[in-house]
Amino acid sequence: MRKTVYLLLIFQLITIPILYAQGVGAAAEETSDLWLFIGRFHPLIVHLPIGFIMLAFLMEVMARWPKFKHLEQSVSFVLTLGILSSVGAAVFGYLLSLSGEYQGSTLDWHLWLGLSTLGFAIIALVLKVKQANTAYFTFLSASVICLTLTGHLGGNLTHGSDYLVRYMPNSLRAMTGMPPKPESKRKPITNLEEAIVFDDLIKPITDNSCESCHNAEKTKGNLRLDTKEGFLKGGENGPSLVPGQAAHSELIKRVKLPKDHEDVMPPEGKKPLTKEEIALLEWWINNDASFDKKIAEVEVPDDIKEILDALVNPQQSSLSPLYAMEIKPASKDEVETLKDMGFSVSPISAESPFIQVSYLISGQPLNEESIKALKKVAKQTTWLNLGKAALADGQKFTFLKDFNHLTQLHLEKTAITDEEVKNLVQMEFLEYLNLYNTAITDKSVEPLTALKRLRKIYLWETQVSEDGKSSLQKAIPELAIIADGLPQNFDVPLDSLNDSTVIAAK
Structure with a gap:
């Protein structure tokens, strides 16, 4: 048992950091499809250490009561499973990072907190074997804390930084010192002629439907749509838009694909763009995709005017603005x-x-x-x-x-x-x-x-x-x-x- 523990500790402290250091450069180069394919299993494997380490912690706590004293005999075995699966999750996570879709400080913190979870768990197991109970429980608790933070950051990478608290009631936000939940409604346009086409019409669309997968921390397809520069630079498939030619712009092609197509944007499972939103995107691109022009400075065809009128005077629209809100479905x-x-x-x-x-x-x-x-x-x-x-x-x-x-x-x-x-x-x-x-x-x-x-x-x-x-x-x-x-x-x-x-x- 001790030899296994020490080998795991050496592997964790030496091998994984070396792999990560090598991966920083490798991510920018072409990576084998096999490694990327294996890396995609990280979200599946990562649930194993979460379950095992949390179970070991709960068993240790429950064993403090005489009625559950027998659970103490199995804690080491469960914790060992948690450590082994953590090593696998770390390796798979490293391979996933080579895709280049994830980057930034959130990825770094996710990595090092994950390794800390593994390190603390290994130290806890060593102390458990040596029967240093007080220190053992301290390190086991530290592992659980790091595990919780790692999972939270993993959710942020996958679903966006506000995923956990998006639907938190304002009462709970006040208790935790967080600002009130932002309104999900589009910022009202009071003067249509002075409104900026990109800032007031296009950016709210991409913020709502695209940014969660194309931001500074998660750049799916090496594409960022959270900045103006990202729109112009494009991604691994080339420019996302061709000013003046909406029909030849990758952005428009993707949002108009069938909802079950593997390349559709937003991906299957997320709310697709409405026909009005797609029409606004096409209109913007056909007008040279300007980031600073006002509505008064571009040509506005009749069909777009109807959409704009509905935004300015929502009470005159046949579709209530209520239906643009994002709410959690009834269970x-x-x-x-x-x-x-x-x-x-x-x-x-x-x-x-x-x-x-x-x-x-x-x-x-x-x-x-x-x-x-x-x-x-x-x-x-x-x-x-x-x-x-x-x-x-x-x-x-x-x-x-x-x-x-x-x-x-x-x-x-x-x-x-x-x-x-x-x-x-x-x-x-x-x-x-x-x-x-x-x-x-x-x-x-x-x-x-x-x-x-x-x-x-x-x-x-x-x-x-x-x-x-x-x-x-x-x-x-x-x-x-x-x-x-x-x-x-x-x-x-x-x-x-x-x-x-x-x-x-x-």
């Missing part, structure tokens, strides 16, 4: 739980994380348990149909305040009150609201005026007066108020509504 368990409780749940489109939810069971009130399950998918729900739904005793529609991503909301024939309507004011994306046959009055008008994106509302068979409707119309001039003249059983979804059915308030 399979959350969706299945809702279905078991009588809800219909389906995505609004094949590749969207947003869902539409309807309550299907008439005569069975929504109780505390079903409302709690519904709230778990509040961020993902953009169409919510609670029409004709009753609430169990003690429940109120106050839970709607959590649904601030709704664009459509059905509350017809429910017991919602004026006080509960106030919970809708945070629904900044709401475009359609059905309050037909409810008991709301003019007291609901003021909170409804806060819904500036609202375009259709059903108010017939309510207690809202003509003056209330006029006040609402004045506050939101674009709003179509359906107030009377329709049959009592007329329930119509937004998509099937046509202009002939709209009866605006007088």
Whole structure:
């Protein structure tokens, strides 16, 4: 056992650093496809030392209790497996680094922390064999700490530097001293003529879809798209763009490949560019791919003007800006739980994380348990149909305040009150609201005026007066108020509504 440990220590302290030093120069030269192929197995192998070393640490901790004392006998064996697999992960990682796709300080820290993980684990095993228990546990703990940091940096290299904290709630960010989560929305363009084509239109697209794989730390295909110089220099396949010729630009060719093609950008599994984003890229390149020209200084065809108008006046766009946001999809368990409780749940489109939810069971009130399950998918729900739904005793529609991503909301024939309507004011994306046959009055008008994106509302068979409707119309001039003249059983979804059915308030 001791001979094995010492051999591992010598291998780790001498061989791997030498390999790395040689690799710095080798990475810049042509590398054998065989080595690169083997290196691609690093993400698979690297999970073995993570599991073994963490398991050895947990077994050592658990062995402190008499009930689990027997685990101590297996710690050395598990730790040895962790060391052996760490050596393999280090070698495979070195081979992967030869591709040149990963570089920078993050790669260096990932390397040396990984080697430190291995070194501390070997020293811990030596001390374990010599029964120096206090020092042994100290080095084992140091190995676990280095392992955690190494894994974090590995995730940064693969997925981007904000991968771990991208969805961290602001409350946790405040506790850890981090700044609030940045808004995922595109920076608004207030003056279209003065906007810089690259900075205001193109850079947000590439930041969102390209930069995670083409940055200073991960340069897939030796291409960087986080700087202007990177765009012009190109990568291993030549220039990424040909100014004035979008059709001959590699960037455009890649984003227009079929989504299952091995060379498509962004790669399979990541959100593809929209047709509007691709059109903007082509327009920019065809206008000589300038990095400093303003929109007023380039030719703007009609199809691009429509896209630009939608960016400046998103309320006039047929597609809500909500759908450009990046959110985490609802989990399979959350969706299945809702279905078991009588809800219909389906995505609004094949590749969207947003869902539409309807309550299907008439005569069975929504109780505390079903409302709690519904709230778990509040961020993902953009169409919510609670029409004709009753609430169990003690429940109120106050839970709607959590649904601030709704664009459509059905509350017809429910017991919602004026006080509960106030919970809708945070629904900044709401475009359609059905309050037909409810008991709301003019007291609901003021909170409804806060819904500036609202375009259709059903108010017939309510207690809202003509003056209330006029006040609402004045506050939101674009709003179509359906107030009377329709049959009592007329329930119509937004998509099937046509202009002939709209009866605006007088």
